C-alpha cells in the first residue's frame with residue numbers, strides 16, 4: 001500500500017463543492033481531519049464530472065462502515081426515483097450543489113465555508129471567501145455559528161474572474177499574478193469597476209507603453225477595495241480570515257492587510273474550505 005492509499009483508507013465522509021469555476025471534493029477521517037482531496041476546473045458537463053469525482057472518491061478503500069441505516073454501499077443497485085446515494089455520507093455545496101443527486105444533503109457555501117474555516121483555525125471572526133465568480137463576507141461567532149453575511153454574485157469586479165480575464169490578456173500565468181503585482185514599485189489606478197471596461201482600460205494602458213507590473217498592482221488594488229467595501233457593509237469583527245481559490249494569490253492577503261490595517265489569516269487549503277466544511281457536516285450524519 002502506498003502512503004497516499006494509506007491516508008485514503010481513513011476517509012469516512014465526503015464533501016463536494018461544485019463551484020462556478022472549480023469542483024472540489026474532500027474526504028475526512030473519523031476525527032474530522034482532511035484526509036483526501038481532489039480538484040478540477042468545472043466542466044460544462046458537470047453531472048458527468050460529479051460522477052467521475054465520486055468514482056474516484058469511492059475507489060478509495062473504505063474506512064470503518066458508516067451507520068447501518070445510511071447509504072447503500074458501493075455499486076448498490078439504484079431504483080427509479082430514489083436518490084443515487086454513495087456508500088459514504090456525502091454533503092454537497094457550491095453553486096451547483098443541487099446537481100449532486102447522489103448527496104445526502106445539500107448545504108449553502110456560507111455554512112460550509114464557515115464550518116471548514118472554524119474547524120481549521122479554531123476561532124470566529126470575519127471570513128471573506130473570494131471565489132471564481134462570487135465573493136462573500138461571513139461573520140462567525142466565537143462558537144462557530146454564522147451570525148451575518150453578505151454575498152456579491154452580480155458583479156465580477158470583486159472575484160477571481162476579474163483577475164483571470166486580465167491574466168489571460170496580459171499573458172501572465174494566474175499563479176504569478178500576485179507576485180508580479182507585488183514586485184511593482186508604483187501602481188496605476190484602474191478607474192473602471194466593471195470587468196469588461198477594466199479590460200479595455202488595461203488594453204489601452206498597454207498600448208500607451210505602461211508596464212505590466214504597475215497595471216497588475218492597480219488591478220489587485222481595485223479588487224481589494226471592492227472586497228473592503230463588502231467587509232465594511234457587514235462590519236469587521238477581527239480576526240479577518242480568508243478562503244477561496246483567489247486567496248492563493250499572495251497579493252490579495254497583503255493588500256487587504258494594507259487596506260484594512262488588520263492582520264489577515266489564511267487557512268492551509270483556502271480553496272478547499274467549502275468542501276471541507278461540507279465533509280464535516282457529512283461526518284455529523286454518520
Ligand code: ADP
Pocket residue numbers: 018019020021022023094130131132133134159160161163164174175176244245246247248249271
Ligand atoms: P469557485 O468555488 O467559485 O468555483 P474557487 O474558490 O475554486 O471558485 O476559486 C477559483 C478562482 O481561484 C479562479 O477564478 C482563479 O482566479 C483563482 N485561483 C485558483 N488558483 C489560483 C492560484 N494558484 N493563484 C491565483 N489565483 C488562483
